[in-house]
Amino acid sequence: MNASGALTVDRGLLDAGLRTRYAQEGWLPLAAEDDRIVVAVSAEATRRRTARIEAELGARVRTVPATQAAIVDAVLAAFPAEFADAAADGLYRADPVLSARAVLSTPQKIGGSVALLVVIAALVLWPLPTLITLVALASVVFLASTLFKFAVAIRGSRYDLVDHVRPDEVAALRDEDLPIYTVLVPVFREARVVGRLVENLGRLDYPMDKLEIVILVEEEDDETRDAIALSDPPENFIVATVPKGAPQTKPRACNVGLQVARGEFLVIYDAEDAPEPDQLKKTLVAFARADPSTVVMQAALNYFNARENVLTRMFSLEYSYWFDYMLAGLDVADLPIPLGGTSNHFRTAALRELGGWDPYNVTEDADLGIRASALGYRVGVVNSTTMEEATSRMGIFIGQRSRWIKGYMQTALVHARQPFRLIGRIGLTRFLSFALLIGGTPLTFLGVIPFTLLTIVSFLVPWADVSVAFPPMVLWLCLLNFVVGNGLMVYLNMMGPYKRGTFWLVGWAVLNPAYWLLHSLASYKALWQLITKPHYWQKTEHGMSEYLLDEVEPALV
Incomplete structure (x- = not known):
């Protein structure tokens, strides 16, 4: 040495x-x-x-x-090339069908090209009937996806499936009996927040000799590496250099971390995350209670800067509805659960059996949830919260959402390559759930702007003129989408704050139609990037908020 x-x-x-x-x-x-x-x-x-x-x-x-x-x-x-290769292409070599390295498989390219040619030909030969048919089909998909989310969330509202771990159960754990726990934190150009990261993770209540915190830093990111050194992290912090390679994504970095992780259990945190100090111990108790098929425990996420502006308020409403109602509804119905991008606690052996994360998929968490479901694994939810920073700037928000939506598109395309294989593994009901949630979400967002414009036009242009071009049934379906679809999502977002006690957020839910318009803009950016640069990782800037974690109100935690 x-x-x-x-x-x-x-x-x-x-x-x-x-x-x-x-x-x-x-x-x-x-x-x-x-x-x-x-x-x-x-x-x-x-x-x-x-x-x-x-x-x-x-x-x-x-x-x-x-x-x-x-x-x-x-x-x-000593082995940068070997680690980089395994992190990038390990899943692809194990099962190419499950990797998003190729956007479309050969059958998908052929089928997609034939379908596109048929639509173009129909538009040339029968423009108006074809347009009416496309609008009607899109309306059905839009309404079906929205009704599915509403039904699942309402069902989830009747259950509290969070595994409640009591303080006395945590206190009963003996340090000498605890397993090694690995924390992976992928960072890239995060010099602004790593000092806070070291402080937040330093609060974790877990014996230092059994807790390894692996901060994954890209090879060329000297600025972040220097900032970590200046923060003087404890000895159990490991700064692991992610070898250069493509694609340069969070899941590729996590795959490097998975290769060196010692822990029997493993959790992912983002650079700005502040988990509750007892989260790891609570998760161990929850795993001990759960069936062996439960290989992932998801902690809830919340935002410490929810009051910062309208965007952060809408973000908080969305997360409350998702974690408190949608996840519960999916779980009670035994439907595939797309994981959140952070605070996922894994049994490490099962994660390795799944092949880790797909580095070519920019929502690797959603994809991993579907693959876990296909193998009969389940996801649990533990009563612990990780505080995050909600994106507060419009440009960053559009970029972040476009990445998420593009990842849903990738996941839908990957698992649609062999639909009968997937149906055979997870069943028809769970397959339809996957189609409506993972495939239907981006299609819904793509439809928001056209349906909104069509609805506005139908009010501004005399009815007689509009009905000449579009049959009344199609117009009524579009109006139903606009009123019922938006109404249901406003209602669901209003439900969100009740379990968390943040009642001051309820009124902001009426802005959900405008919030969906932003998602629609992001979905078109996502579609363009899926075509032009499918594996590009749109980085979300952190440390932009004027709010601090210490200022968060107790009701948010």
């Missing part, structure tokens, strides 16, 4: 096939010494552990202590 704490390694002693074991088991060959090999270890070199290492290396060893951070750093530096 040199003066900086980095390990000096004879790379001729290293085996690329053992690279993940080096990191996960916390040992690394350093040098040959007479008839022994010097091996760095991050945990106590017990007789049994030393014997396992000697059996693996086929030689006697002399162990020397090292930090886990130093071992991870050395392993990543």
Whole structure:
């Protein structure tokens, strides 16, 4: 080990096939010494552990202590290409059909091209009837998707499926019995908030020797890496360098973290997240109670800057409805649950069995939820909250939502490649749920602007003139979409604050039609990016809020 704490390694002693074991088991060959090999270890070199290492290396060893951070750093530096390749294409090689690396499969390209040619030909030969048919079909999809969300949320409102863990159950846990827990935090150009990140994660109530916090920093992001060093993180913080590679996305970085993670359990946090201190212990209690098929526990998300402006208020309404009603409704009906992008707690072995995250999918969380469902796994919800920063600026909001919607489009296309295979795995009912939620959501948003314009025109232009072009039934269907669809979503958003006690938010729900127009703008950007740059990760800037976590009102937590 040199003066900086980095390990000096004879790379001729290293085996690329053992690279993940080096990191996960916390040992690394350093040098040959007479008839022994010097091996760095991050945990106590017990007789049994030393014997396992000697059996693996086929030689006697002399162990020397090292930090886990130093071992991870050395392993990543020794095998950057191997880690990058596995992180980017591990899922694709295991099952190309489940990877979004190709936007469309060959059958999808052929089928899509034929359908497009048929529509174009129909528009040329029978323009008005074709347009009327397309509007009618779009209206049916729009209304069906909206009614599905309403029905699921209303059903979820009758249940409280959150696994409530009592304080005495948390207090009863003994530190010596706790498993190793890995926290992955992918960051990119987050120098503005990493100091706050170190402080927030430093509050986690978990024994330091069993908690590894892996901050995943892109190779070229020296600014963030320097900011982390200035924040003087504790020893259990590991700054892991994500080797250069494509696509440069959050899930690719997380896959690197998954390869080096030691924990029996693993959670993802974003750079601005502030989880409740006892969240990890609560999750362990919830896992212990749950059926073995439950491999993910989702903590609730909330925003500390909900009062900042209209946009953050709408964000908070949306999250309240989603986490308190939609997730409960999906769970009680045993329907596929798209995961949230943060505060997902996994059984690490099951996550590896699933192949980790798809680095080519820009909503890797939603995709992973569908893949987990296909294998018969379930998602639980634990009564702990992670506070986040809601996007408060319009341009950043449109960029963030366009990425989310593009990811839903990718997920829908990926799992529609072999629909009968998916139906065989999850059943027809769950497949239809997937189609309406994952496929229907972007289609709904794409329809908001055209339907709004058509509805406005039908009021401004004399009825006789409009009815000449469009049959009254189609116009009434569009009006039904506009009134009923928006009305239902306003109602659902009004329901959102009740479980959280944030009643001051209720009135803002009437702005949901305008909020959906913003989503519609984002959906067209998403569609364009799906065609032009499908794997581009639209980064969301954090640290833009004037509000601080310490100023949050108790009702929001």
